[in-house]
Amino acid sequence: MRLYTEMKETVVRRLTTFPKVAMILGSGLGYLTEQFEEPLAIDYREIPGFPTATVEGHSGRLVFGTFQGLPVVAMEGRFHFYEGHRIEDVSSPIYLFKELGVSNLLITNASGGINRSFSPGDIVAVTDIINFGFRNPLRGENDRRYGPRxxxxxxxxxFAWLKVLKSRLEKAKIDLKEGTYCWTLGPSYETPAEIRAFEFFGADLVGMSTVPEVIAARHCGIKLLVLSCVTNMASGILKEKLTHADVVKTANRIRPKFTAVVQHAVESIKETEQ
Known part of the structure; x- marks a missing residue:
């Protein structure tokens, strides 16, 4: 785990304030850093041992600043196992956040809707996961400094954080659904038969990210909230072909709504600590 310390040493030389909240921004959602006050961006390539993002819609940098009155850091672009990264590299930002003293992590992603009551543009709080990627970032020797075996x-x-967020969104008349997220390796989209199988197993959403980071966050004790933007219905639910361009297009279409939900999510942290 020495590498995480080296990552931290490189980053802290540029910081004047340490972040309390971290955000991982998925496909087409990096625009949220435009809301940061006094932003400071560090390219992933400047951090030793840090992977690089290769997917369209993922710019590949850490952005520090103040958001909703709290010091934050956001990943503009995450890492996916399908890009060729090692599974431990996919989860490495979580341990960097832990080294920086982050106590709350907000993960966002773009997903395909399996639950037939969902529609493109819906925002869903992920309350459980199914690991159909069959990979675990904790495989190998455990470092007890971060968490248990x-x-x-x-x-x-x-769930205390989610409860406060739901209350705030209800007052703001913003709909937030809940569901279970299923992780697949990608990069090909799922087949209709696979989606039927995932639906049988209880999945409401499907995507190619998030689960490794969730496992790592649970390992090192960072409080977690996951918000998923349904950018399309999964294969076979509707008679439509799936493209990444449509994913980014839908994410851009709901910018105001998603921005408002994330703002409320960060503001909710203050209430959970009172």
Missing amino acids: FPDMSEIID
């Missing part, structure tokens, strides 16, 4: 996964998110 066998972390509990019975509650993957901080």
